[in-house]
Every structure is written in structure tokens, then in C-alpha cells.
Amino acid sequence: MSEKKGFFRRVFSFGAAEDTSPAPAEMLPSETLLPTAEAPAVERPAPDVGATAGESAATVPALPVAADPAAAPVAPMDERASHADHTAAEHALAPGAEDLPEPAELPEPALVVADTPEWLDPDAPEPETDFSWLEADGPVEDVPERTVPVETASDGSPAPVLHEVPGEDSLPLPATLSGDAVAEAEDEPDFSFLDPEAPLPEEPADFSWLEAPVDDEPADEAGSPSDAVASVAAAGIAAATASAAPSSADAGWRLRQVAAPAPAAPAAPKPWLERLREGLARSSGQLSGQITALFTKRRLDEATLQEFEDVLIQADLGVETALRITDRLSEGRFGKEITGSEVRAILADEVEATLRPVAVPLELDLEKKPHVILVVGVNGTGKTTTIGKLAAKLTRGGLKVTLCAGDTFRAAAVEQLKIWGERTGSEVIAKAIGADAAGLAFEAYDAAVANGSDVLIIDTAGRLQNRTELMAELEKIVRVLQRREPDAPHTVLQTLDATTGQNALSQVEIFRNVAGVNGLVMTKLDGTARGGILVAIAAKYRLPVYFIGVGEGIDDLEPFKAREFAMAIAGQTA
Ligand SMILES: Nc1nc2c(ncn2[C@@H]2O[C@H](COP(=O)(O)OP(=O)(O)OP(=O)(O)O)[C@@H](O)[C@H]2O)c(=O)[nH]1
Structure with a gap:
């Protein structure tokens, strides 16, 4: 806390002491987020998942088959059994099976009979052949069997019959499909899920994973031995366990005493920096490889510098930063040999220099109460999740927070925010889907004043029909808030998905x-991130970068630190 010009200000830096984790984001329709004239010439589209899926669907019409049989889904036992039978039937009925070559004749094994057992004695009495005593209550109903006709071998002896199986036509159909339905399903395979135009499934959304911490202990099956031992031990009657164990010298068997396996220790989440490095590993690895290839045993000349500049631009760092790095590289080194690690060190330094001015903590001015944070961004970039994580940070810091479910476009977003509200002890102001978002923001502001909140965080929709609609809604939210508080919203946070690449520049614009x-x-710097774009955005817009998202968990929001990010981009660890 610090006094500034008579104002009471609280600065939240969320230091390390406190912070110790369907598809890719759907972008706005291309016409809504066209890069502007100011956007750089080098534009590389984000991977078009829909197109890829469509292509593969066109080339692979059949059901997918796992390349690794071990990875293939395991069928239920009865299915597997019927499949085995089916296969056996195919073997039995396979045309040409009888054409198989005769096995090579094996020499007669020498028969050594030490003492002829009674049952081999040709003079022994005939065994009993009347089994009528096996019939309990009369004759057992005949089970109709379809047998494979016994083939006769050329020598007149019956050929071996592999199996007796029900005919293929009598194999049971899955219980849920009638024969017609199966035929129909086979005739018209349904690939509608590959349609990139199809609306996203909205309901029902399952956010149960957001619920309170999962119990790490693996649940023992009721009545399992370890369960019993545990409960007995808990009751302090260990002796009873030994005497109760089924063991008998008389019976000649006993249960093997197996030490109960130690419960698996819950896997500790990876430190966020490791997740960041892993997330950026693909792009930093690529960059690092290109640097090695470019600078090994080569003097620094104009051509090398030009190639390196291209490499940096391809890594999304932007033209401005790329030029700065190559300029710095050539200083005093032109015509000399330079190692890959020297280049990487310079790269890290220059990226850090670009990022340092924007790596500032989010500052909340509690003179304005509530401090209003409006969260905007393209749908799927992590607005709602970031709001939840931020609310957790603020409430842990002792602030009272109200959340406004301003994404009235998507029911699941409202539900998601309510869960975050419960988790963070924050009141959530929500309305039915389709409600006017600006009206809701207005009511939420009043509610936050009434309940004495320090901070009001407003979620917004990212997916509107077109850019005009999006502008109109956001402008209206700002306008109605300013009727209550002329400086509201005090902070307008935009979420950017790190897996997006170049398109993030036009989103910021x-x-x-x-x-x-x-x-x-x-957000999503823990995924297969392309963090270079943040450097380009920092160089162009100089907007503060408050946090980075390194996972979906409540604690996976980290203050942005220029040095660590720059090192991760350059693929350096120390
Ligand atoms: N791995 C990872 N996933 C994240 C991160 N932030 C958000 N997500 C996931 O990204 C998906 C979309 O996040 P949301 O918070 O729903 O995004 P949104 O912008 O609110 O989306 P709309 O409500 O559709 O506008 C969810 O599955 C989140 O769990 C992150 O930092 N790392």
C-alpha cells in the first residue's frame, strides 16, 4: 500500500511468494478480424483445423484404426468374444482352407510305456456309457446348433472341424440398433461433426472439473482386502486380521500375504516456468536449430544477417524486433565468426529489452470502489478462465470481488463463471441467455457497490455475428458503466491465446x-505456444502485459516476467 497524491492506491504485484499449471480457440469470422492496414505484411494464417479434418475425412472414409494396436480402444469382453468367434468362423469357412499344404510328416515319436495304466489296458472293462443319471428333471431342451458341415478328406477320413459357431447371419446386433438402422447408418456415414460451419455444441456443458479439489487418494473398492485391513487397523484390532485371514494348514492352501501397495503420491504440478518453457519449446527449439544451422563455422556477413532476420520474422517476433536483433548482432562482429550460443544470448537480451517496459503489475486504484475490470477478447481465448484465476488472486489478497456474467451469448460461459464465483467466494451477477449485456453490467455495478466489493470483473462475449455488433455491444457496456462512474472501466483486459500466432496482432488492433x-x-502458454507474437505486440502497441496463463487450474495465472519469457523464447535455461 502506498499513498500517492492523496489517493489511496493498492498495487498488486502477485509475486512469486504466493504463486508457486476442442478444439483450438475459435476465431471471430475472418471478415470480423481482418488485419488492418497497419498489420505487418508477414501474415501467416493460424492452422486451419477444420480444413485438415475435412481433408482427412475425404481421404479416409473408413473408421479410424489405431496405428498402434496397443493404443486401440479395448472392446468390452463380450464384444471381443463374439469377434473371436466370428474370426474363428471365418477361419473355418475360409475358401481354400482345404488347399493348405499338408504339414510335413513328422517322424513317429517312440512310444515308451513304463507301466501300462489301467485305462490303457485293452482288457480293462468298458467304461460306463449311460449318462442318463446326469439329467436332473427330464431331458434338457435341445439347443439348435448350426454346425459346419464336416468335410471329408481325400483319404476318406473326416477333416478336422475347427469350430462350431453360430452362422454369421445370426450374430447378435448391438442392442440399440435395429437391422434397418444399421443398414441406414452404413449407407449414410455421418460426418457432420467435421463441418466447420456447424455451430459449436453449447449444451449440456460439463464443468465438473472446475469443482473443488479432487480427492487424490485412489478409492479402494468396497470390501477390498486393503479396505478391510485399513478399517480393522483403524479399529485397533490388528490381531483379528490375522485370525480372520482364510488360512489352513489342514486344507493345504492359504492366501498369499501381499504388502498393500503404497498409495501413489499425487503428482506435484510442474513449476510454471517449466510449463512455460515446455509450451514454448517447439518454437524455441525450431529457432534454436535454425540459429545453429546458420551460424556454425560461418563468418557474419550480409547474407547471414538477412537469413537470420527472416528466421526471426518467421518466429513471429516482428520486423522491428528482428531488425534490432540483427543490428545488435552485427555491432563489432561483422566479418567474424560467431557461435550459436552467443546469438541466443543476444536474442534473449533483445527480447527482454522489448518486453521489460510492458511487464508491469496490474495496479488497482481502490479510491474507485469498485475498481471495474472489463475483460474482452475473441471467444475461446480464455476470458472466463482468466477471470476465475484473477478473482482467486484478489480474494486471497483480501479483496472483495463481484463477477458479472456479461457473456450472455453462451450459456456455458455463465455456468462456468458461476462455478468460479463459488470457488472464489465471489458474488456472480447473471441473467438469462440473450439478456442485454450492457444492462447486466449496469446492474452488476450497482450490486458491487451495494455489497461493498473492491473489484468488479465483467466477462464479455467474444463471438458476435460481426464486428459492428461486437463494437456496439462493448461500446454500450462502457457507456452505461460511465453513467455510474465516469472513469469506468478502469482496466480493460484483453486475453490473447498464445497458440494463435500472427492473428493476435489484429485482435489487439x-x-x-x-x-x-x-x-x-x-493465455495457454503451457500448450504448443507461439509466444513470439507477444514480442511483436509489445513492440507495436506497448500495452502492459499483466499476466500469462500457464494452465487451466486456479493457480495457473502468473505475473508476466520479461526475463523469464525472453529466455524461454530463446531456448535458454539459465
Ligand atoms: N492450457 C490452458 N488452457 C486454458 C488457459 N486459459 C484458458 N484455457 C482453456 O481454454 C478454453 C477456453 O477458455 P474460456 O475461459 O472458456 O475462454 P473464453 O474466452 O471465456 O471463451 P468464450 O466464453 O467462448 O468467449 C477452456 O477450456 C479453458 O480451460 C491456459 O492458460 N492454459
Whole structure:
């Protein structure tokens, strides 16, 4: 806390002491997020998942088969059994099976009979052949069997019959499908799920994974031995366990005493820095490899510098930063040999220099109560999740938070925010789907004042029909909030998905113009991230980057640190 010009200000830096984790984000329709004239010339589209899926669907019409049989889903036992029978039937009925070559004749094994057992004695009495005594209550109903006709071998002896199986036509159909339905399903395979235009499934959404911490202890099956031992031990009657164990010298058997396996220790989550490095590993590995290839046993000349500049631009770092790095590299080194690690060190330094001015903590001015944070961004970039994580940080810091479910476009987003509200002890102001988001924000502001909240965080929809609609809604939210508080929203946070790449630049351009974005959060840096774009954004817009998302968990929001990020981009660990 610090006094500033008579204002009571609280600065949240969320230091390390406290913070010790369907598809790719759907972008706005391309016409809504067209790069502007200011966007750099080098534009590489984000991977088009829909197109890829469509292509593979076109080329692979049949059901997918796991390359690794071990990885293939295991069929239920009865299914497997019927499949085995079916296979056996195919063997039995396989045309040409009788054409198989005769096995080579094996020499007659010498028969050594030490003492002829009674049952081999040709003079022994005939065994009993009347088994009528086996019939309990009359004759057993005949089970109709379809047998494979016994083939006769060329020498007149019956050929061996492999199996007697029900005919293929009598194999049971899955209980849920009638014969017609099966035929229909086979005639018209349903690939509608591959349709990139199809609306996303909205309901029912399962957010149970957001619920309170999962019990790490593996649940023992009721009545399992370890369960019993545990309960007995708990009751302090260990002796009873030994005497109760089925063991008998008289019976000649006993249960083997197996030490109960130690419960598996819950896997500790990886430190966030490790997740960040792993997330950026693909792009940093690529960059690092190109640096090695470019600078091994080669003098620094104009051509090498030009190639290196291209490599940096391809890594999304932006033209401005790429030029700065190559300029710095050539200083005093032109015409000399330079190692890959020297280049990587310079890269890390220059990226850090670009990022340092934007790596600032989120500052909350509690003179304005509630401090209003409007969270905007393309749908799927992590707005709602970031709100939940941020609410957790603030409430742990002793602040009272109200959440506004302003994404009235998507029912699941409202439910998701309610769960975050429960988890963080924050009141959630929500309305039915389709409600006016601006009206809701207005009511939420009043509710936050009434309940004495320090901070009001407003979620917004990212997916609107077109850019005009998006602008109109966000502008209206800002306008109605300003009727209550002229400086609201005090912070406008935009979430950017780190897996997006170049498109993030145009997203910032649009949301900055529409909603007055004054801070960024880059999410999903734990995935296969392309973090270079953040450097380009920092160089171009100089907007503060408050946090990075390194997982879906409540604690997976980290303050943005320029040095660590730069090192991860350059693939350096120390
Ligand atoms: N791995 C990872 N996943 C994240 C992160 N942040 C968000 N997600 C996931 O990204 C998905 C989308 O996040 P949301 O918070 O629903 O995104 P949104 O912007 O609110 O989406 P809309 O409500 O559709 O506008 C969810 O599955 C989140 O769990 C992150 O930092 N790392």
C-alpha cells in the first residue's frame, strides 16, 4: 500500500511468494478480424483445423484404426468374444482352407510305456456309457446348433472341424440398433461433426472439473482386502486380521500375504516456468536449430544477417524486433565468426529489452470502489478462465470481488463463471441467455457497490455475428458503466491465446479501438505456444502485459516476467 497524491492506491504485484499449471480457440469470422492496414505484411494464417479434418475425412472414409494396436480402444469382453468367434468362423469357412499344404510328416515319436495304466489296458472293462443319471428333471431342451458341415478328406477320413459357431447371419446386433438402422447408418456415414460451419455444441456443458479439489487418494473398492485391513487397523484390532485371514494348514492352501501397495503420491504440478518453457519449446527449439544451422563455422556477413532476420520474422517476433536483433548482432562482429550460443544470448537480451517496459503489475486504484475490470477478447481465448484465476488472486489478497456474467451469448460461459464465483467466494451477477449485456453490467455495478466489493470483473462475449455488433455491444457496456462512474472501466483486459500466432496482432488492433484495451493477458502458454507474437505486440502497441496463463487450474495465472519469457523464447535455461 502506498499513498500517492492523496489517493489511496493498492498495487498488486502477485509475486512469486504466493504463486508457486476442442478444439483450438475459435476465431471471430475472418471478415470480423481482418488485419488492418497497419498489420505487418508477414501474415501467416493460424492452422486451419477444420480444413485438415475435412481433408482427412475425404481421404479416409473408413473408421479410424489405431496405428498402434496397443493404443486401440479395448472392446468390452463380450464384444471381443463374439469377434473371436466370428474370426474363428471365418477361419473355418475360409475358401481354400482345404488347399493348405499338408504339414510335413513328422517322424513317429517312440512310444515308451513304463507301466501300462489301467485305462490303457485293452482288457480293462468298458467304461460306463449311460449318462442318463446326469439329467436332473427330464431331458434338457435341445439347443439348435448350426454346425459346419464336416468335410471329408481325400483319404476318406473326416477333416478336422475347427469350430462350431453360430452362422454369421445370426450374430447378435448391438442392442440399440435395429437391422434397418444399421443398414441406414452404413449407407449414410455421418460426418457432420467435421463441418466447420456447424455451430459449436453449447449444451449440456460439463464443468465438473472446475469443482473443488479432487480427492487424490485412489478409492479402494468396497470390501477390498486393503479396505478391510485399513478399517480393522483403524479399529485397533490388528490381531483379528490375522485370525480372520482364510488360512489352513489342514486344507493345504492359504492366501498369499501381499504388502498393500503404497498409495501413489499425487503428482506435484510442474513449476510454471517449466510449463512455460515446455509450451514454448517447439518454437524455441525450431529457432534454436535454425540459429545453429546458420551460424556454425560461418563468418557474419550480409547474407547471414538477412537469413537470420527472416528466421526471426518467421518466429513471429516482428520486423522491428528482428531488425534490432540483427543490428545488435552485427555491432563489432561483422566479418567474424560467431557461435550459436552467443546469438541466443543476444536474442534473449533483445527480447527482454522489448518486453521489460510492458511487464508491469496490474495496479488497482481502490479510491474507485469498485475498481471495474472489463475483460474482452475473441471467444475461446480464455476470458472466463482468466477471470476465475484473477478473482482467486484478489480474494486471497483480501479483496472483495463481484463477477458479472456479461457473456450472455453462451450459456456455458455463465455456468462456468458461476462455478468460479463459488470457488472464489465471489458474488456472480447473471441473467438469462440473450439478456442485454450492457444492462447486466449496469446492474452488476450497482450490486458491487451495494455489497461493498473492491473489484468488479465483467466477462464479455467474444463471438458476435460481426464486428459492428461486437463494437456496439462493448461500446454500450462502457457507456452505461460511465453513467455510474465516469472513469469506468478502469482496466480493460484483453486475453490473447498464445497458440494463435500472427492473428493476435489484429485482435489487439480491433479490441484496442473498440473497447480501449489497456492491458493484456496471454493465455495457454503451457500448450504448443507461439509466444513470439507477444514480442511483436509489445513492440507495436506497448500495452502492459499483466499476466500469462500457464494452465487451466486456479493457480495457473502468473505475473508476466520479461526475463523469464525472453529466455524461454530463446531456448535458454539459465
Ligand atoms: N492450457 C490452458 N488452457 C486454458 C488457459 N486459459 C484458458 N484455457 C482453456 O481454454 C478454453 C477456453 O477458455 P474460456 O475461459 O472458456 O475462454 P473464453 O474466452 O471465456 O471463451 P468464450 O466464453 O467462448 O468467449 C477452456 O477450456 C479453458 O480451460 C491456459 O492458460 N492454459
